[in-house]
Every structure is written in C-alpha cells, then in structure tokens.
Amino acid sequence: MRRTTLRTLAACGLAALALTTAALAPARAENLISALSNDRVNIESNFTGTKIVVFGEIARDALTVARPDPYDLAVVVSGPEQVVTTRRKGRFLGIWVNRDAETFESVPSFLAIHTTRAPHEMASRTVLQRHRIGLRNLNLPIAIASDVPIGDRDNFRAAFLRLRVESGLYREETQSIEFLSNSLFRTSVTLPANVPVGDYTVSTYLLRGGVLLAQAEEQLTIAKSGFEQFTYRLAYEYSALYGLLAVGLAIFTGWLAGVIFRRD
Amino acid sequence: MQIYLPIAELPVNMFMLFGMGGAVGFLSGLFGIGGGFLLTPLLIFSGIPPAVSVATVTTQVVASSASGVVAYWRRKMIDFKLAGMLLVGGVIGSAIGVWLFDLLRTLGQLDLVISLSYVTFLSAIGGLMLFESLRSMARRKSGARIAARQPGRHNWVHGLPFKMRFRQSRLYVSVIPIIVLGAVIGFLGSILGIGGGFMMVPALIYLLRVPTNIVIGTSLLQILFTMAAATFLHAMSTQSVDIVLALALMIGGVIGAQFGARMGQKLRGDQLRLLLALLVLSVGVRFAVNLVLQPDELFSVSAAVAEVRR
Numbered sequence: 360m361r362r363t364t365l366r367t368l369a370a371c372g373l374a375a376l377a378l379t380t381a382a383l384a385p386a387r388a389e390n391l392i393s394a395l396s397n398d399r400v401n402i403e404s405n406f407t408g409t410k411i412v413v414f415g416e417i418a419r420d421a422l423t424v425a426r427p428d429p430y431d432l433a434v435v436v437s438g439p440e441q442v443v444t445t446r447r448k449g450r451f452l453g454i455w456v457n458r459d460a461e462t463f464e465s466v467p468s469f470l471a472i473h474t475t476r477a478p479h480e481m482a483s484r485t486v487l488q489r490h491r492i493g494l495r496n497l498n499l500p501i502a503i504a505s506d507v508p509i510g511d512r513d514n515f516r517a518a519f520l521r522l523r524v525e526s527g528l529y530r531e532e533t534q535s536i537e538f539l540s541n542s543l544f545r546t547s548v549t550l551p552a553n554v555p556v557g558d559y560t561v562s563t564y565l566l567r568g569g570v571l572l573a574q575a576e577e578q579l580t581i582a583k584s585g586f587e588q589f590t591y592r593l594a595y596e597y598s599a600l601y602g603l604l605a606v607g608l609a610i611f612t613g614w615l616a617g618v619i620f621r622r623d
Numbered sequence: 624m625q626i627y628l629p630i631a632e633l634p635v636n637m638f639m640l641f642g643m644g645g646a647v648g649f650l651s652g653l654f655g656i657g658g659g660f661l662l663t664p665l666l667i668f669s670g671i672p673p674a675v676s677v678a679t680v681t682t683q684v685v686a687s688s689a690s691g692v693v694a695y696w697r698r699k700m701i702d703f704k705l706a707g708m709l710l711v712g713g714v715i716g717s718a719i720g721v722w723l724f725d726l727l728r729t730l731g732q733l734d735l736v737i738s739l740s741y742v743t744f745l746s747a748i749g750g751l752m753l754f755e756s757l758r759s760m761a762r763r764k765s766g767a768r769i770a771a772r773q774p775g776r777h778n779w780v781h782g783l784p785f786k787m788r789f790r791q792s793r794l795y796v797s798v799i800p801i802i803v804l805g806a807v808i809g810f811l812g813s814i815l816g817i818g819g820g821f822m823m824v825p826a827l828i829y830l831l832r833v834p835t836n837i838v839i840g841t842s843l844l845q846i847l848f849t850m851a852a853a854t855f856l857h858a859m860s861t862q863s864v865d866i867v868l869a870l871a872l873m874i875g876g877v878i879g880a881q882f883g884a885r886m887g888q889k890l891r892g893d894q895l896r897l898l899l900a901l902l903v904l905s906v907g908v909r910f911a912v913n914l915v916l917q918p919d920e921l922f923s924v925s926a927a928v929a930e931v932r933r
Binding site (some may be wrong): 371400402403404405406407420434441442443444445446447448449450453454455460468476515518519521522523553555556582583588590591594595598599601603604605606608609610612613614615616617618620621 | 626633682685688734735851855858859860912
C-alpha cells in the first residue's frame with residue numbers, strides 16, 4: 360500500500376520535472392518549416408479561383424523532448440487589412456433602409472484558417488486570439504466612435520463573420536491538415552474567384568497541449584497581371600485617360616455597329 | 624466562358640453578358656430607348672456591385688446611342704442647337720449626380736437612393752405612358768380623330784424669358800426649361816446609370832412641342848454626350864467603370880438593337896408604347912416590392928475604398 364503511494368509520488372515528481380524541463384528549455388523544442396506551392400498568384404482574364412498548397416515539416420532532432428501526444432497544427436492565410444462597415448437595415452416610414460452601422464477597423468480582407476482539429480480543443484482562448492486561430496477567436500477592433508450599444512455589438516460581429524463566410528472570403532476548416540508522415544504535413548487552401556488582391560501572410564502554428572511550440576511565416580502575393588493589371592492601374596492612376604478611352608471605345612463600337620448594319 | 628472583370632474584381636460568364644446586352648439591346652431597338660433602366664438592375668441582380676453596374680451602364684448607353692445617332696445624322700433628323708442647349712444642362716446635372724453618387728456611397732445609402740429613384744420615376748412614367756397609350760388605343764377604336772399638332776397653341780412653358788430660336792425644330796422657346804430638362808436627365812443618368820431617353824422623348828414632344836421626327840435623333844445625341852460626360856466623371860471620381868464589362872455589354876447590345884428595330888417597324892406606335900409602359904412599370908414594381916418587404920438578410924458589409932490599391 361505504502362509502496363504504491365511512494366511509486367505514484369515518484370512518477371508524479373518525474374513527470375513534473377519533465378514538464379519543467381520542457382518549459383525551461385524552449386531551444387530544444389521543435390522547429391517548424393513551412394513552404395508554399397506558389398508564392399505568387401496571378402489574376403488573369405480566365406481567373407476563376409485557385410488553390411495553393413501549404414506544406415511543411417516539424418523538425419526534431421535527438422535532443423528534442425519526446426512527446427507522446429500528436430501535434431496540433433494551424434495554418435492561417437490572411438489577406439491585406441481593410442476597414443469594413445457592417446450595416447443593418449431597419450424599417451423607416453414603411454420601407455427598409457440601412458439604419459445602424461458598425462465599422463470594423465483593420466480586419467483581414469481574406470482569412471482561411473485550417474486546423475488539425477476544432478480550435479477550442481487546441482489551446483486557450485488567449486493563445487487562439489493572439490494568432491487568429493478560429494473565426495470565433497478573431498479580434499475585430501471597432502471604431503472608437505461607435506453608436507451601437509454594447510448589447511447589440513455581438514449581432515454586428517456575428518453578421519459580419521456570417522456574410523464574410525457566405526461570400527467565401529472567410530473560411531475555417533478543421534481537420535483539413537493532412538499528415539504525410541510523422542513530421543510532414545500539408546493542406547490545400549482554396550482562393551475563391553473574388554479573392555482580394557494584395558500581400559498575404561501564411562502563418563503556420565505548431566501547438567501541443569495548449570502551448571505554442573513553434574511558428575513559421577510565409578509571404579504570398581496575389582496580384583492582377585497582364586491586361587487586368589494594366590486596366591486596373593490605368594483606371595486608378597490615370598483616371599482621365601481611362602475615362603476618355605472608355606468613351607472613345609463606346610463611340611467607336613456604336614459607330615461601327617451603325618455602319619455595319621446600315622439599311623439605307 | 625468565364626471572364627475576369629478587372630474593376631468589378633470578379634469573374635462572370637461572358638455569354639450571360641452577351642445575352643443580357645442582346646436582350647436589352649433588342650428592347651432598346653424596339654422602343655427607341657437606351658435600355659439603361661433595364662440593364663442596371665439586371666447587372667445588380669446578377670451580383671455585380673451596384674457602383675460598377677451604374678457606372679458601366681453609362682458607357683454602354685454611349686455605345687447604343689452613338690449607333691442611333693449615326694443613323695439619324697444621315698437622315699438629317701437632329702437639331703444640333705437644341706441638343707447643344709440640352710447638353711449644357713446635361714453636363715451640370717451629371718456633375719451633381721456623380722458628386723452625390725460618391726457621397727451616398729460613403730454614407731451607405733446609395734442602394735436606397737437607387738431603389739427609391741427607380742420606384743418613383745419608373746412608376747410615374749410607366750403609369751403616364753400606360754394611361755396615354757390606352758387612351759390613344761381607345762380613341763383609335765372608337766374612330767375619333769387624333770388631334771394634330773397645333774402650332775398656335777401655347778402652354779406655360781412658352782411664357783418664360785430668355786427665348787431662343789431653333790430653326791430645325793421650328794421652335795421659339797425659352798432656354799430655361801431646356802437646360803432644366805437636360806440637367807434633370809443628366810443627374811438621373813449618372814445616379815441611376817440610365818440614359819433617360821424614355822423621359823426625354825415625351826418631355827420634348829409634350830412639353831416643348833418639338834416635332835416627333837426630330838425628337839428621337841436629338842434626344843439620342845443629347846444622351847450620347849451626357850452619358851459620355853457621366854462615364855468620364857465616373858471614371859475620374861469613383862473609378863468604377865469596368866471597360867471589359869462595358870465592351871461585352873456593348874457587343875450584345877448593338878446587335879440586339881438591330882433586330883429590335885426591325886421588329887419595332889411591324890408594331891403600331893400605341894402598341895409599342897403600351898408594351899414599353901408595362902415594362903417600365905414592372906421594373907418599378909419590382910423595386911418597390913424589394914423596398915417594402917422585409918429582406919431575408921438585414922445586414923450588409925462594405926469595405927471602405929482603399930486609397931492605395933495595386
């Protein structure tokens with residue numbers, strides 16, 4: 360009886376020691392290496408969306424602390440930040456008009472969150488929030504001068520997330536990271552046709568037991584190319600020329616049609 | 624075949640655009656209107672952002688009216704002086720319209736103003752046209768003579784100052800109603816993406832008593848210039864003219880218009896006006912229903928237009 364208790368105590372002590380060592384020696388923790396199948400996505404006239412593959416390796420060596428549990432991974436692809444206004448219609452004099460609005464300052468224009476399992480099982484909310492793991496853990500800063508009462512803010516927040524998910528710009532996919540071996544993993548992220556252009560970051564997080572062990576970051580550029588890029592730049596940077604060009608093209612097309620189809 | 628629109632920033636089916644352009648072009652050839660009031664809502668309902676739809680339809684209207692102007696010019700059925708005066712008003716109206724368009728977009732009320740204006744103008748004009756065409760059909764049936772143009776009779780418009788002579792239209796009227804008419808139509812055109820031909824033609828005939836054979840060519844020329852100005856101003860201030868979208872719509876539109884025009888010659892004037900009235904009214908009712916019924920989705924999101932985008 361006493362012997363068993365002693366043995367249990369000793370085991371506990373050892374386990375505690377092991378945990379302490381692990382916490383004290385992060386240098387011996389895993390390294391995370393990540394890479395993208397493409398670090399540049401070009402949008403051309405036939406663009407209807409695409410996929411990029413994020414893959415990587417959990418690098419360990421002989422000195423890495425042995426851990427019996429499986430790793431948790433999260434891949435977060437986030438697009439350039441935007442200021443987004445969410446509006447709610449209300450009835451006014453019998454018709455439905457936009458009445459209340461909440462402005463979110465700096466939210467990602469695109470967000471794809473891929474994880475090995477449901478985010479809330481992976482770590483505490485604090486950790487998840489810091490790294491945008493899970494749509495529920497997204498921090499949406501609102502404008503200081505917000506007129507929306509505090510009790511109503513969650514409705515706007517929920518509506519914003521719902522609409523973004525519906526339009527395909529935000530996505531959360533649990534169990535979407537595939538392990539090819541003990542240490543190799545990959546996941547395929549869909550970029551929809553309406554994906555915003557700009558500079559993206561692809562962050563990969565390695566967690567275990569609620570602790571962030573390592574992280575890696577890659578850059579991804581989504582840009583219009585060729586004719587689309589040219590047209591877009593012309594429209595924004597040389598607006599007058601673009602306007603004249605549009606008018607000229609329209610008059611020419613109309614004139615041409617008038618000449619081709621003349622009946623007299 | 625999907626094609627990516629560089630300004631709207633989404634891919635659309637090119638054949639759908641040709642089809643919509645062609646169908647609206649057919650109606651525009653049939654009724655002698657620009658068809659913007661049909662095309663803009665069609666584009667919005669098919670998922671293209673309202674701002675891009677409105678701005679781009681102004682470009683498409685330029686093309687369709689240019690094709691008509693060529694035909695009327697050849698037959699010398701355009702009063703250039705009258706068109707010029709309408710244009711002065713048109714440019715003023717367009718500039719105010721584009722400015723307000725930009726303002727409303729930042730306030731988030733653009734969709735509401737577009738819907739409300741559609742309801743108001745389409746219902747009013749559709750209603751008037753329906754009434755007028757039914758009355759003229761009834762009169763024809765009962766065998767009564769339709770009153771011809773009476774040059775001697777004047778209405779209140781002819782009492783205004785700053786009179787000017789328009790030789791081709793055989794008119795001597797004040798420039799005030801002409802400039803106001805041009806401005807109102809230019810304003811509506813840039814806010815709603817419509818040419819306003821369906822308002823201009825009756826106004827010129829009934830209000831200013833311009834001879835009918837001069838009206839269509841003159842109104843088309845005025846619309847051509849007003850919409851060209853609106854396109855340019857939209858390109859300058861809202862950057863929402865999508866040249867690829869415009870081109871796809873134009874090609875469908877000009878071809879459809881030719882078939883429409885041929886079809887139109889087989890129908891009587893009052894029949895055409897009755898059909899057009901029903902068309903205009905139904906688009907107005909469609910918008911009214913949307914405004915009055917509770918929408919399925921109360922929320923909407925819109926990203927602020929970024930200052931620097933690449």
